[in-house]
Amino acid sequence: MPAARESLLEAAVAALAARPWPVVRMVEVAAAAGVSRQTLYNEFGGKDGLGRALVRRETDRYLAGVDRVLGAEEGAHERMAELASWTVRTARAHPLLRALLTGCWDARLPLLVPGPRPEELTRAVRDRAAAALAPGEWTAYRCELVVRLALSYVVAPGGDAPLGDLGLFGPGRGLSAPIRTAGDR
Structure with missing residues (x-):
């Protein structure tokens, strides 16, 4: 049914x-x-099964949204900025998703039921982003930094400026800039 x-x-x-x-x-x-x-x-x-189904559905909806954002026609920088902003907006609007992404469960939500841990969701989003973007331009490491930056805004909101306006995603800037090593300095 x-x-x-x-x-x-x-x-x-x-x-x-x-x-x-x-x-x-x-x-x-x-x-x-x-x-x-x-x-x-x-x-x-029963109620536990319903709670598990809610967690599964919220996880599936979030990952489908990630795929939708990453599949947009915009450039890689714009897609990653939108992914970060969309994650923050969506997690703020959906307490169950916020708990899944952060691991911070409160008494209003179903008890932590078997489901993905926050680090598993972070890896899933990182891997999807790295696969959707041009190889070499956005490494898995940089994709994970964007996801973790977005999660930091979920945990500790910072002002009203969209993440895309922080200047981190443009070519050669912030998270898009080449990573400097000690030998480069």
């Missing part, structure tokens, strides 16, 4: 926005989705 499953997940997200996960009741989620409580249990097995 793909439609029932999606309706249940949407109802669970709405319930989670209204109250902490520990007080979300399965009967209310089922009623909000317009299905029976038995359908909810058939789909997810």
Whole structure:
């Protein structure tokens, strides 16, 4: 029942926005989705299964968004700036994603259920970015720096300036500049 499953997940997200996960009741989620409580249990097995499905869906949506941003027609610098800004905006708007990216879970969210750890998501985004950009121009290391910079803004917001306006992403500047080694100095 793909439609029932999606309706249940949407109802669970709405319930989670209204109250902490520990007080979300399965009967209310089922009623909000317009299905029976038995359908909810058939789909997810219980509240823990529903929590795992929410985590999986949030992870999948985030990675699909990463792919969408990286697949844009703009240049590599613009795509990386947009990836950083989009990650910050999305994590601020979605507490479950913020917890997945930072590892900072609070009592309002489902208990940490088996899912990707923050470092696994960071590596996944880094690898996707490195694969989507021109080889040699953006190394995996630089892609990871952009992801970590964005995560630092998620954890400790810094003003209203978009990350792309920080001057870090232009050719030959900031994160795009050649890495200098001790022998270069």
